[in-house]
Amino acid sequence: xxxxxxxxxxxxxxNGMANACIRANCSPKARISARTLSMxxxxxxxxxxxxPPSTRHASSSSxxxxxxxxxxxxxxxxxxxxxxxxGGYSMPVQYNDLSIADSHNWTREKASLxxxxxxxxxxxxxxxxxxxxxxxxxxxxxxxxxFQSTLSTLLHRETGGIVDDTVIVRLPEDRFxxxxxxxxxxxxxxxxxxxxxxxxxxxxxxxxxxxILDHQGLIALxxxxxxEILKRVLDDSSSESxxxxxxxxxxxxxxxxxxxxxxxxxxxxxxxxxFEISIPPYATEAITExxxxxxxxxxxxxxxxxxxxxxLEAGMCLYGHDxxxxxxxxxxxxxxxxxxxxxxxxxxxxxxxxxxxLKKKSEGGGVTRRRVGFTIEGAPAREGxxxxxxxxxxxxxxxxGCPSPTLRKNIAMGYVRDGMHKSGxxxxxxxxxxxxxxxxxxxxxxxxxxxxxxxx
Amino acid sequence: xxxxxxxIRAIHQLTSSASRRPAxxxxxxxxxxxxxxxxxxxxxxxxxxxxxxxxxxxHEWIEFSADGKACTLGISKYAAExxxxxxxxxxxxxxxxxxxxxxxxxxxxxxxxxxxxxxxxGQVTEVNRTLExxxxxxxxxxxxxxxxxxxxxxxxxxxxxxxxxxxxAFTEEA
Numbered sequence: 001x002x003x004x005x006x007x008x009x010x011x012x013x014x015n016g017m018a019n020a021c022i023r024a025n026c027s028p029k030a031r032i033s034a035r036t037l038s039m040x041x042x043x044x045x046x047x048x049x050x051x052p053p054s055t056r057h058a059s060s061s062s063x064x065x066x067x068x069x070x071x072x073x074x075x076x077x078x079x080x081x082x083x084x085x086x087g088g089y090s091m092p093v094q095y096n097d098l099s100i101a102d103s104h105n106w107t108r109e110k111a112s113l114x115x116x117x118x119x120x121x122x123x124x125x126x127x128x129x130x131x132x133x134x135x136x137x138x139x140x141x142x143x144x145x146x147f148q149s150t151l152s153t154l155l156h157r158e159t160g161g162i163v164d165d166t167v168i169v170r171l172p173e174d175r176f177x178x179x180x181x182x183x184x185x186x187x188x189x190x191x192x193x194x195x196x197x198x199x200x201x202x203x204x205x206x207x208x209x210x211x212i213l214d215h216q217g218l219i220a221l222x223x224x225x226x227x228e229i230l231k232r233v234l235d236d237s238s239s240e241s242x243x244x245x246x247x248x249x250x251x252x253x254x255x256x257x258x259x260x261x262x263x264x265x266x267x268x269x270x271x272x273x274x275f276e277i278s279i280p281p282y283a284t285e286a287i288t289e290x291x292x293x294x295x296x297x298x299x300x301x302x303x304x305x306x307x308x309x310x311x312l313e314a315g316m317c318l319y320g321h322d323x324x325x326x327x328x329x330x331x332x333x334x335x336x337x338x339x340x341x342x343x344x345x346x347x348x349x350x351x352x353x354x355x356x357x358l359k360k361k362s363e364g365g366g367v368t369r370r371r372v373g374f375t376i377e378g379a380p381a382r383e384g385x386x387x388x389x390x391x392x393x394x395x396x397x398x399x400x401g402c403p404s405p406t407l408r409k410n411i412a413m414g415y416v417r418d419g420m421h422k423s424g425x426x427x428x429x430x431x432x433x434x435x436x437x438x439x440x441x442x443x444x445x446x447x448x449x450x451x452x453x454x455x456x
Numbered sequence: 457x458x459x460x461x462x463x464i465r466a467i468h469q470l471t472s473s474a475s476r477r478p479a480x481x482x483x484x485x486x487x488x489x490x491x492x493x494x495x496x497x498x499x500x501x502x503x504x505x506x507x508x509x510x511x512x513x514x515h516e517w518i519e520f521s522a523d524g525k526a527c528t529l530g531i532s533k534y535a536a537e538x539x540x541x542x543x544x545x546x547x548x549x550x551x552x553x554x555x556x557x558x559x560x561x562x563x564x565x566x567x568x569x570x571x572x573x574x575x576x577x578g579q580v581t582e583v584n585r586t587l588e589x590x591x592x593x594x595x596x597x598x599x600x601x602x603x604x605x606x607x608x609x610x611x612x613x614x615x616x617x618x619x620x621x622x623x624x625a626f627t628e629e630a
Contacts, residue, residue: 099540099541099566100540100541100565100566100567101540101541101543101566102541104566305566305567308567309566309567378544378546379544379546379562379564379569380543380544380564380569382569402566402567403543403544403564403565403566405566410544432546432559432562432571
């Protein structure tokens with residue numbers, strides 16, 4: 001209850017424009033335009049640096065090495081977090097109430113709440129936003145419906161290597177909400193600055209506005225009870241409409257008894273049903289407390305440790321480990337993110353390389369290595385372990401690996417020479433110099449349990 | 457100072473390789489060389505206190521038999537807690553000849569892999585086979601039922617060993 005009260009107190013802090021449309025008659029459309037308007041007010045003519053570094057850090061020091069904190073740092077501390085530096089932030093790796101494996105299992109059985117506020121939230125808008133994003137990603141954004149998301153990759157020019165993986169949501173009025181990795185923050189900013197500069201150098205290109213939503217909170221509520229828990233904190237209309245919010249869709253929702261509007265996206269990084277919730281800075285801590293207090297027996301905080309084992313079971317990539325600048329989406333087994341029309345027409349960075357790789361081998365296509373899953377007997381294989389064939393020749397490398405808490409066997413992903421990538425192929429992985437039997441295995445390792453739209 | 461061991465590993469496991477990709481994937485349990493100088497001052501001879509458990513800076517323990525010709529080796533409670541749920545133990549092979557400082561096996565938890573180093577040379581005479589089926593024993597009773605191996609030894613440890621009190625102080629110092 002305390003949390004609910006504190007959320008209520010937030011009301012005066014919210015800006016007047018949004019306040020005017022928070023009550024019953026206000027259509028989502030109106031709410032959105034209020035947001036849009038307030039954004040336009042501060043639209044930079046030229047792309048301003050997203051924010052001076054000092055504002056991202058806990059102290060006012062502008063040293064780039066300084067470890068930053070999310071808006072939930074104090075909450076983590078008071079709830080027993082063990083922190084590790086990650087992506088320039090001090091982030092919880094686990095909490096003292098649960099081991100990583102217990103937290104992992106809790107997520108699969110009940111629900112967990114992850115602070116992912118270290119990730120970088122962007123908004124691209126303006127008449128050129130779609131075309132600009134279609135230049136730097138292989139996604140078919142022209143056919144992406146409003147409030148629908150897609151996994152995508154920022155691509156290097158010429159090589160088609162992956163700069164970062166990202167999720168893109170189309171919002172109304174030529175706006176796109178884009179989330180990128182914390183560990184790639186500086187690299188992505190340099191890349192996007194250069195790409196925008198290039199875009200703007202052609203005066204016929206329509207305007208694109210890029211904004212990083214600094215301090216915007218982002219939490220992930222994941223697990224089979226996630227929807228039920230989220231409903232408890234949403235106002236009646238948002239709560240009811242959650243039943244028609246399907247995997248991959250986003251929606252603005254209101255928190256009960258408050259004026260706080262959040263962007264709720266159904267999906268996540270665990271393979272479970274769940275939500276990623278983007279929250280205005282002033283409300284992040286209060287809403288997180290509210291969620292935790294609303295589900296004391298079912299919801300626990302979870303850290304990067306469980307997040308990593310959960311995503312690996314779900315077969316999802318972690319940039320810097322399973323993906324890097326030298327890897328194309330085709331090699332990374334992410335061809336499915338390349339839109340149909342993009343395959344036909346290209347027009348994105350690295351298209352000549354990527355489209356060639358998509359062709360049949362007989363047409364000179366294909367790749368030399370592919371990302372696959374493995375199950376390993378005996379010792380768990382970790383990042384960097386070599387994959388070898390019967391003759392002991394090096395044929396690949398593990399990029400992520402752990403003992404799967406759900407399956408109770410060792411799982412890993414990595415790259416293997418083309419031809420050895422079919423599921424069921426038996427290989428070996430070297431752990432501490434010894435060959436361990438491994439089998440190429442389909443991913444996800446653990447079946448996903450998304451809340452999907454009924455087949456129509 | 458909660459658990460430097462697992463945290464160091466977690467950093468390695470979780471941090472984007474763009475900024476950090478260590479060349480060594482299975483470092484030993486040790487991660488605080490800085491303490492060495494400090495400790496040196498407080499160490500005393502091992503031979504005067506046989507039978508008492510002795511600890512290494514790498515978080516293993518050994519306990520000598522009464523005649524001093526054999527010892528049992530395991531990982532410390534501190535290490536077991538830092539590693540979290542142990543899911544796999546690589547045991548040394550019986551009869552294997554080992555030298556002080558050798559990695560004779562490994563402990564794997566969900567997030568980390570840590571080598572088990574022997575601080576003393578000798579020959580492996582017995583290994584704790586029950587750990588193959590129930591590796592979690594190492595978490596439950598790391599300094600008792602969760603022992604790793606028994607060695608026939610000659611001579612003294614090749615490195616400084618700490619008493620229980622000294623080791624406790626060592627793990628206190630972050």
